[in-house]
Amino acid sequence: MSDSVLAPADEAELAAAVAAAAASGTPLAIEGAGTKRGLLRPVQAARTLSLRGLSGITLYKPQELILQARAGTPLPEIAAALAEHGQHLIAEPPSLTALFGSEGAPTLGGLVATNLSGPRRISGGAMRDHVMGIRAVNGKGEVFRSGGRVLKNVTGLDLCKLLTGAHGTLGVLTEITLKVLPGPEATGTVAVAVADLAQGVQVLSAGLGSPYGVSAAALLPQGLPAGWAGLDGPQAVLRLEDFAESVAYRGGRLRAELAGFGAVHWLEGEASRALWEAVREAEPLSAEPEDAVWRVSVAPGEGPQVVADAGCPKSLLDWGGGLVWLAGPATEAQHDAVMAAAAAAGGTFTLFRAPEALRAAVAVLPAEPPALAAIGARVKAVMDPAGILNPGRMRAGL
Amino acid sequence: MIRLPDPKPEVLARREAILAGLRAILPEDGVISETLRLKPYETDGLSAYRQPPLAVVLPTSTAEVAAVLRLCQAEGVRVVPRGAGTSLSGGALPLADAVVIGMMRMNRILEVDYANRLAVVEAGVTNLGITNHVSADGFFYAPDPSSQLACMIGGNVGMNSGGAHCLKYGVTANNLLGVKLVTMAGEVVEIGGQHLDAAGYDWLGLITGSEGQLGIVTEVTVRILRSPEGQRAMLAAFKGTEIAGQAVDAIIGSGIIPVALEFMDRPCIHACEAFAHAGYPLDAEAMLIIEVEGSVAEQDMLLGKLKEICNRFDPISLKVAQSAEESLAIWKGRKGAFGAVGRISPDYLCMDGTIPTGELPFVLKRIGEMSASYGLQVANVFHAGDGNLHPLIMFDANDPESFRKAESFGADILKLCVEVGGCLTGEHGVGVEKRDLMGVQFTAAELTQQRAIKSAFDPAWLLNPAKVFPLEDNPALQRAA
Incomplete structure (x- = not known):
């Protein structure tokens, strides 16, 4: 198994590895610490591209509220550096290792690629709101940047936001610049x-x-x-x-x-x-190991109705009621009920955790309207023409 | 002078047929084509550039916008979206063969939901119009660009507008939940909604700040926030820009994030004082306006801490407002800064770059040197907390040489911003103004990739072309002429 893992030591090596994979049409599973391997659809890839070699904080200016680190930097390392100056990550990103039953600490790249935010999301914004700059490698093996290391920047298309939450399907993040803030007294x-x-x-x-x-x-x-x-x-x-x-x-x-x-x-x-x-960490949800877990996002007032409609035995509401965590049987019938509940409330859902069979069989994210799906396919073709980056992670065939 | 793409001869030749098509879609008064009536639309906030369009349309609904875009797509007609026309980067500058889509008639507030803290508004509602609509109930819409009285929310989305209070509340992108977007093909898509965060790709994030390159926004769902109990400002003046910069560092380092932290340099202080008589200290090299929020006791606590910090930097003057009226007086000069500069110079260019805040003293020194070598005066306003710098370059528009120099001076400042680790534009957008400087910040491959993403939305490059991306090396805009 180990020879199927590519672990480049720096961005240039990573770009070369992606270029080679593109040339040979070899799909790559992009991975930080692998703590959220169980999220969304399983990726069928011949090789894993690990970011663990690209680690470390590259710039931290507490007075400028800016921290820059390579994508493979473990979250605790960043939290510790910030804590030394009384600062913190604004979006309060969760680790969720207990929920996924995974080992190790999440990486910065993984958190940005999944755009996971914690309870402070409603007041301070999401991970995507604080990604001020990125360096990344597209599916052709080209290094590119978007944003920068300043707090206000509207120069060119905002690819920081496009790649945040794209689950590694549009590019491999190599370095991320975050806005940070003083922690509360x-x-x-x-x-x-x-x-x-x-x-x-x-x-x-x-x-x-x-x-x-x-x-x-x-x-x-x-x-x-x-x-x-x-x-x-x-x-x-x-x-x-x-x-x-x-x-x-x-x-x-x-x-x-x-x-x-x-x-x-x-x-x-x-x-x-x-x-x-x-x-x-969604602990009050008390999900059993065999339960499937969903995250539904709706207008806060719709939260209770989603819980009622979905019919899951367990729930937890965050974000004022707008983030609905649900846990229940890992069946297609239960999944359909959650999808219907989210749609009825005008919101979105994510099948957050489930056995591989269910994740491979169902839509783990809501379908997009056809016009948007067509644009999405064209954007994917621009960023990853060979379709080698985390194929199938978000949607079957993409 | 900025180069615009050659008009398409086949479009100019079919002008009457295109106008007839537009008149079939829109109410009688919704299509403007007479030379005189096109005049108000030939420029925007960057008034040095003027170009009358082929026609202006004023749709009243999303369906009309979609029908106009379907027609324009079929006819190969370029379109330029326009809100209030306040863009300082020429974002709404027309092209001779383009139809300007003016959104001002789509100005209805469709829904206000206090329990869910959101409002659904049409794109032509003004920024301040949203806050005014909800302020009696104690709510506000946070981003507050200087043009907020006039500028429209659709344009704010297009430019990802900021404002003086975005250090605490963020820019437009951080305050949106959803948009209704019409693609160039005339398809209407709902992006986002009334919930937070996309489950798939963050189209909302990509569209915000895309300067009308990807589609036309007709409806916007914004987050509204409960207003704080109150706010109050203080003024601190210092002997040097470096020492003022150190004070800013110390404030942020103390854990206080003021809602506003504005910096003015000596020429700006003088211009504002002459205009507003706000009581600004004329012997200062730099001045900060700092605003905090909360109950009166909380304001006292924060202002006390801030006063103590500023006192460490040997201030020339330190004035804490004791009332809302005194706060307004402190803000009066700053809010009138553009008008104040307009009084001492016939014309000025308002630049907009961002720098790492620590580079401020160096950047101001370099700008001073450039000012001397160009022989043009400059005044600097700076959102000190987030590094967004607004140099106001004074020139005389009646003297072409003076204008040429001012543009060149401005370009040098923006190159300097990039050189020290910043960017070309913090909140005004690239527009036409900074289009040809994009190569300073991005590599050719990076620009090619961004253009390819635009092409994914607008394959024929009909949406606000000639903006954002340099014309050179752009296959979509090279014509066999």
């Missing part, structure tokens, strides 16, 4: 006991519509393990992150404004941090 969470999901989303909506700068808003399901953060679900939880004086003041105002909905708790410091780390 303090954090606190208001938890409100709610009667049901509908009321829960109302509470989240009231908090997010307040002037107190709620940074995250989730809905914890009923039946949380006993003692979990001292709460018993269902609970609407809203996070504040700021200077200590602000968190104290805003927490007080928010508790007062939300008290009418149900019993209110206040979690501070470590208790608050642990709760949101768990939400980020």
